[in-house]
Amino acid sequence: ETGVTQSPTHLIKTRGQQVTLRCSSQSGHNTVSWYQQALGQGPQFIFQYYREEENGRGNFPPRFSGLQFPNYSSELNVNALELDDSALYLCASSYYTREYYGYTFGSGTRLTVV
Amino acid sequence: GIQVEQSPPDLILQEGANSTLRCNFSDSVNNLQWFHQNPWGQLINLFYIPSGTKQNGRLSATTVATERYSLLYISSSQTTDSGVYFCVGNYGQNFVFGPGTRLSVLP
Numbered sequence: 001e002t003g004v005t006q007s008p009t010h011l012i013k014t015r016g017q018q019v020t021l022r023c024s025s026q027s028g029h030n031t032v033s034w035y036q037q038a039l040g041q042g043p044q045f046i047f048q049y050y051r052e053e054e055n056g057r058g059n060f061p062p063r064f065s066g067l068q069f070p071n072y073s074s075e076l077n078v079n080a081l082e083l084d085d086s087a088l089y090l091c092a093s094s095y096y097t098r099e100y101y102g103y104t105f106g107s108g109t110r111l112t113v114v
Numbered sequence: 115g116i117q118v119e120q121s122p123p124d125l126i127l128q129e130g131a132n133s134t135l136r137c138n139f140s141d142s143v144n145n146l147q148w149f150h151q152n153p154w155g156q157l158i159n160l161f162y163i164p165s166g167t168k169q170n171g172r173l174s175a176t177t178v179a180t181e182r183y184s185l186l187y188i189s190s191s192q193t194t195d196s197g198v199y200f201c202v203g204n205y206g207q208n209f210v211f212g213p214g215t216r217l218s219v220l221p
Contacts, residue, residue, distance in 0.1 A: 033209065042200055042211035043157075056207025088155065103147065105157035 004093050004106035012112045018079045019111065023091030025072040026104045032074040034066060035090040037108070043090055049074055078111075086113045116141050118203045118212035126218045127191050135186040135215045137201030145204045146177050148186050151214075152197040160186070160199075191219045 005024045013019050025032055031050045035043035045058035049068035063079040072093065078085060088110050094103040117140040127133055139146070145164040151157045161168050161175040163184065168175055172191075177184040188195055198214040 035209075035211075042198075042214050044211070045209040048207055048209075056209075058208060090157065092157075101162045103159045103162065105149075105159075107156055 004091060004104050006089075006091050006106035006109050008109060009107070010110045010112075012114060013081050015081055015083060015113055017081050018077065019081060021076040021078075021089050021091075021109045021111070023074045023076070023093075023106055025074070025093035026102070029093035029095040029102060029104065030072055031094045031096075032068055032072065033092045033094065034074070034076045035092065036060075036085075037088040037090055039087070046076070081113045083113050086111060116203065116205050116208070116210050118201055118210050120199075120201055120212040120215050122215060123213065124216045124218075126220065129191060129193060129219055129221050131191050131219075132187070132189045133191060133217070135188070135199050135201075135217075137184040137186070137212055139182050139184075139201075139203045139210075141203075141205065142179070142182070143203040143205060146179075146184050147202045147204070148175055148184070149200045149202060150195075150197050151200065157200075188217075191217075193219045193221055195219050 007022045033048040034046040037043040046060050048056040052068045065077045067075045088108045090108045092105045119138045121136045148160040163175045163177045165179045172189045174187045196219050200214045201212040203210045
């Protein structure tokens with residue numbers, strides 16, 4: 001089975017710009033979640049998508065938005081970048097049934113805003 | 115707000131030693147997970163354990179949901195166990211990470 005792949009691995013953007021990060025889910029997983037991890041801290045939940053709709057959101061402003069596609073891959077879009085948006089952005093795909101539980105993280109995209 | 119606390123914040127062990135990591139959560143959770151983030155940043159799911167006890171090799175976990183805590187046991191620690199261990203509470207459609215326990219296993 002394939003894992004979760006994120007692209008790009010590293011990115012440098014200027015304050016005020018927009019950025020799109022991409023994530024391909026693990027085969028068979030239908031839910032995708034995005035997290036922001038600042039240096040030295042635990043991941044912070046941004047939002048979750050299930051069946052192409054957002055079905056959970058953390059404490060992040062509307063300039064953080066996302067999409068999930070029919071093949072369960074996903075995008076995270078951040079508008080009007082701020083210096084504090086510099087972080088590791090992690091995507092996780094998951095699938096739950098009574099008999100099976102899977103939750104797999106990608107390796108992340110490191111975003112630097114200058 | 116919802117809080118997930120972990121202790122100890124840092125732990126240094128000699129290879130072969132055993133350890134117990136604790137997670138306290140402030141409200142009832144739908145489920146609870148333990149993750150390991152290795153020194154290269156990769157997060158690996160260890161346990162999905164809303165209640166009860168599970169074991170996977172040298173690792174085991176116990177969650178007592180009524181008392182709002184979970185424990186992660188690491189036996190016969192190895193240097194590859196080094197990294198940060200996170201407890202994650204799932205509240206509805208929100209996921210809250212604890213601050214983590216940073217484990218260093220010395221050869």
